[in-house]
Amino acid sequence: MELFLMTVTTGIMVGGIYALIALGWVLIYKCSGVLNLAMGELTLIGAYVSLSFYSAGVPFLLALLFSLVIGFILGILTERIFLDKLIGEPVLTVIMVTVGLSFFFKGCVELVWGTDTRVFSPPVFPLKPIQLGPLIIGQVYLWSFVAAIILLCIFVCFFKYTRWGLAMQATADDEMAALSLGISARFVYAIAWAIAFMAAGVGGTLLGNINGLNISVGYMGLLVLPAVVLGGLNSVPGAIVGGIVIGVLQNLSGAYLDQFFPGGVKEIAPFAFMAVFLLFKPYGLWGWERIERV
Amino acid sequence: MQALAKSDQHGKDDILLELDDVYMFFGRVGALAGISLKVKRGHIHSIIGPNGAGKTVMMNCINGLYHPQKGNIYFKGEDIGKLKPYRRAKLGIARTFQKVEVFGGMTVLDNIRLGRHVHLKSGIVGGALYVGKTAREEIEHREFIEQEIIDLLEIEYIRDKPVGMLPYGLQKRVELGRALALRPELLILDEPLAGLNLEEVEDMARFILDVNEEKRWKVTCILVEHDMGVVMDLSDRVFVLNFGNKIIDGTPEEVQSNPEVIKAYLGEEDMYATRR
Numbered sequence: 001m002e003l004f005l006m007t008v009t010t011g012i013m014v015g016g017i018y019a020l021i022a023l024g025w026v027l028i029y030k031c032s033g034v035l036n037l038a039m040g041e042l043t044l045i046g047a048y049v050s051l052s053f054y055s056a057g058v059p060f061l062l063a064l065l066f067s068l069v070i071g072f073i074l075g076i077l078t079e080r081i082f083l084d085k086l087i088g089e090p091v092l093t094v095i096m097v098t099v100g101l102s103f104f105f106k107g108c109v110e111l112v113w114g115t116d117t118r119v120f121s122p123p124v125f126p127l128k129p130i131q132l133g134p135l136i137i138g139q140v141y142l143w144s145f146v147a148a149i150i151l152l153c154i155f156v157c158f159f160k161y162t163r164w165g166l167a168m169q170a171t172a173d174d175e176m177a178a179l180s181l182g183i184s185a186r187f188v189y190a191i192a193w194a195i196a197f198m199a200a201g202v203g204g205t206l207l208g209n210i211n212g213l214n215i216s217v218g219y220m221g222l223l224v225l226p227a228v229v230l231g232g233l234n235s236v237p238g239a240i241v242g243g244i245v246i247g248v249l250q251n252l253s254g255a256y257l258d259q260f261f262p263g264g265v266k267e268i269a270p271f272a273f274m275a276v277f278l279l280f281k282p283y284g285l286w287g288w289e290r291i292e293r294v
Numbered sequence: 295m296q297a298l299a300k301s302d303q304h305g306k307d308d309i310l311l312e313l314d315d316v317y318m319f320f321g322r323v324g325a326l327a328g329i330s331l332k333v334k335r336g337h338i339h340s341i342i343g344p345n346g347a348g349k350t351v352m353m354n355c356i357n358g359l360y361h362p363q364k365g366n367i368y369f370k371g372e373d374i375g376k377l378k379p380y381r382r383a384k385l386g387i388a389r390t391f392q393k394v395e396v397f398g399g400m401t402v403l404d405n406i407r408l409g410r411h412v413h414l415k416s417g418i419v420g421g422a423l424y425v426g427k428t429a430r431e432e433i434e435h436r437e438f439i440e441q442e443i444i445d446l447l448e449i450e451y452i453r454d455k456p457v458g459m460l461p462y463g464l465q466k467r468v469e470l471g472r473a474l475a476l477r478p479e480l481l482i483l484d485e486p487l488a489g490l491n492l493e494e495v496e497d498m499a500r501f502i503l504d505v506n507e508e509k510r511w512k513v514t515c516i517l518v519e520h521d522m523g524v525v526m527d528l529s530d531r532v533f534v535l536n537f538g539n540k541i542i543d544g545t546p547e548e549v550q551s552n553p554e555v556i557k558a559y560l561g562e563e564d565m566y567a568t569r570r
Contacts, residue, residue, distance in 0.1 A: 163414045170397050170408050177395035177469075180357060181476065182383030182412035 015247020024199030040221030041105035046201015075194030226274035232287025316365030343535035388478035398458030409475025
């Protein structure tokens with residue numbers, strides 16, 4: 001029982017990080033209909049940027065802030081350089097470009113930072129675990145969770161309470177009509193990519209704190225796919241719940257199934273779950289069902 | 295010299311929108327072949343012509359979805375030919391679309407609220423704190439939407455319904471409401487009556503007249519429409535387009551008696567007498 005509780009709790013905390021990355025992904029999907037397959041690499045870049053600052057002696061919080069700023073700039077640049085020309089082109093074209101971007105970014109990361117596993121040293125969070133009631137939790141998990149939740153709240157508020165949130169939704173729904181109302185589609189896309197870069201960067205930094213940082217953190221970024229599919233692609237609360245569910249699922253399968261299927265069951269479980277889940281709920285938990293009058 | 299400048303100034307005030315020798319090609323197909331048009335402030339200026347004449351292309355040029363290869367477009371004397379659609383919306387040009395373009399997943403109210411986008415000033419911080427100016431701004435906008443638009447268009451009873459679920463006629467009405475929320479000086483109506491039943495046509499025609507004539511609105515309208523009865527009733531001037539060329543631009547009476555128009559368009563008795 002204790003093992004179960006512990007596994008679930010850590011799962012929720014890691015899931016918080018996935019939720020943050022998933023939110024960045026959903027924003028892009030929501031306003032442009034683009035499946036961003038480069039999300040894993042966005043995670044990597046942000047993580048390496050903050051690692052570099054941290055290694056250079058910048059305090060962790062400041063390093064995180066810098067990586068947010070750089071993520072914002074990179075997001076806008078990516079949109080301007082690679083995607084701006086594609087406004088109005090079929091969505092599939094843009095999706096293929098994101099595949100290209102993912103290889104490009106991965107190459108850049110290997111070029112700049114190499115392929116060795118790097119760790120945040122000295123460790124950012126104290127190694128001594130915390131006792132929460134009957135549970136013993138590593139501090140890195142706890143604080144990562146807290147950081148992820150704070151950022152999640154900020155982004156959700158942005159989406160819900162500013163006029164740009166509604167504008168993003170409008171652009172997603174009907175770009176031409178949004179343009180005719182004075183909403184700049186370019187600006188909306190740029191903001192969405194900037195937020196995605198920022199969310200992924202922080203997510204990557206936190207993941208890097210837990211396991212050390214190498215190219216494989218990029219694959220963790222891809223875990224957002226089962227998370228967002230579970231939540232229903234274009235639902236913000238769906239992404240958050242989906243992220244947390246995937247975190248828990250991953251941890252549980254690691255703890256209980258690994259003894260039967262040693263090796264990578266932890267990595268596969270979320271995707272297997274996604275496949276089965278889609279059979280029963282093709283729109284995910286809160287996805288829009290396409291309603292149309294014919 | 296001064297007198298000249300003065301009359302020039304007056305001319306600018308009087309003419310709200312001017313197209314000057316506008317050419318628009320798609321490949322080698324000339325959709326607009328040197329079109330000039332002057333729309334006076336306060337007028338309802340209709341554009342008619344057979345299908346494929348280039349009416350919607352013309353509207354897209356005015357609103358900025360297309361950029362003509364040649365020719366200039368002036369709005370309030372300012373050259374807007376190079377501006378993107380969202381910049382033109384900010385200047386006061388609103389439009390509805392031939393095939394309704396509403397935000398189907400959103401409520402009627404949200405659709406109309408989006409029309410206020412260009413008038414909202416508050417940024418992220420204001421939105422987060424929601425005090426003082428931001429709150430005041432929102433209340434003002436809400437009053438405008440409730441009292442002016444929803445009442446005018448008589449859509450109070452559907453305000454919280456998702457637009458995608460509404461019948462076509464009401465969707466068109468919501469689209470008009472959204473365009474009006476911009477508080478435009480120029481409103482482009484691209485076939486606002488197509489696909490509506492008789493009662494809905496009468497309502498829509500009344501709304502168009504209201505926003506054109508009522509003191510609080512005084513919106514200049516460009517109306518693209520096939521329903522000749524309504525066009526001739528509402529319009530101050532009628533511009534007839536055929537294969538990208540102007541046939542005539544005159545009062546409804548002049549247009550109706552023009553032999554070329556009768557040949558090209560009105561002569562098709564079916565068109566005139568029956569509704570699609």
